[in-house]
Amino acid sequence: MTEHNIQPISAEIARHLRRKILRPNLPRETIIYPGDDAEDTFHAGAFVYSVLVGVCTVLREAQTGVSDCGAWRLRGVAVDPQQRGKGIGRALIESCITHAEARGASYVWANGRSTALPVYTAMGFSVDGDEYVTDTGPHYFVQRVLPKQSFIK
DSSP states (O other): OOOOEEEEOOHHHHHHHIIIIIOTTSOGGGGOOTTTTOTTOEEEEEEETTEEEEEEEEEEOOOTTOOOTTEEEEEEEEEOGGGTTSSHHHHHHHHHHHHHHHTTOSEEEEEEEGGGHHHHHHTTOEEEEEEEEETTEEEEEEEEEOOOOSOOO
């Protein structure tokens, strides 16, 4: 198995891989997420031999219609197709969850692509509702409740 290294990256670096993998045929502005540049937003990059092969972002965001300040959203989880199946997506998601937990998150949620559903469920995410389709394909709403923290940074 090829070793990978997870590191913090900038929003701009994350956007490059988001566009290439997740939204290649959509306008550039679709890869800029509200909250991307917020102080506590975290962008994780996965590197193999110093080459960026995956990204994931986590930011404070409640679900539509829910006022929960403990909610954090995973967005833009993308792994180069040639690097999939090696645990990179899982490592990216876990690094983002760790970031959110350290800041008092009570749960994380995502609009996960249907093709990634096995990864999310294996990581303890539950599925809420039926599959739905967006401009980037079929998705499911997934969420994972986090253990209570005894501190908030």
